[in-house]
Amino acid sequence: MASPRSTRRRQRSTRLSVAVVLLALAAVAVLGAIVSGSWLLVTLAAAAGVLLGAAATKITHTELVTARRDVARDRAEQAQAYRRLTDERTAENAAFAASMQQKLAHREAAVGELEVALTSAQQRAADATRKLNAEARRAEAAERQGRDLEERLGARLADAEERAAEAVVRVVELEQELDVVRAELETVTQAWRSAEATARRHA
Secondary structure, eight states: OOOHHHHHHHHHHHHHHHHHHHHHHHHHHHHHHHHHTOHHHHHHHHHHHHHHHHHHHHHHHHHHHHHHHHHHHHHHHHHHHHHHHHHHHHHHHHHHHHHHHHHHHHHHHHHHHHHHHHHHHHHHHHHHHHHHHHHHHHHHHHHHHHHHHHHHHHHHHHHHHHHHHHHHHHHHHHHHHHHHHHHHHHHHHHHHHHHHHHHHHHO
């Protein structure tokens, strides 16, 4: 199916062809009358040429007006097409802007949630660090206390060992003194028994 534009072009070419043919006929008629040399033919040919020229001019003028009207219609259609295209692109841009704003809002919300989560994680990390430091200080204090207790126990043990050693020495000394006292007691006993025996004999 032929488009209206191609149909108008064929009509335009046909009209122009008719105008050209009319002008050619006028020229041929005038030339033929001039060649014949008859003033009547020349007059008739001139009149026919004027009529044919007027008809060709009318056809050309009509074609020009029609062409201008077609051009104006084409421009109006093109302007409408551009306007529809502009409206479509404006709608697409508005939809794209709305979509991007929605995505931006989602991203901002996600960023806000991540910031809140990060702040909470940092707070938990800080609390864990403080607890760890406190536990480390407690462990160090306990270790220091353990070392102090170990040192005190070591000192006490050394003192006890020293006292035990002194006690052992004292026990040895006392045993020696006891042996001496026993020996002296034995000597005294023997002397007393001897004196008693002597006294019995003299009695």
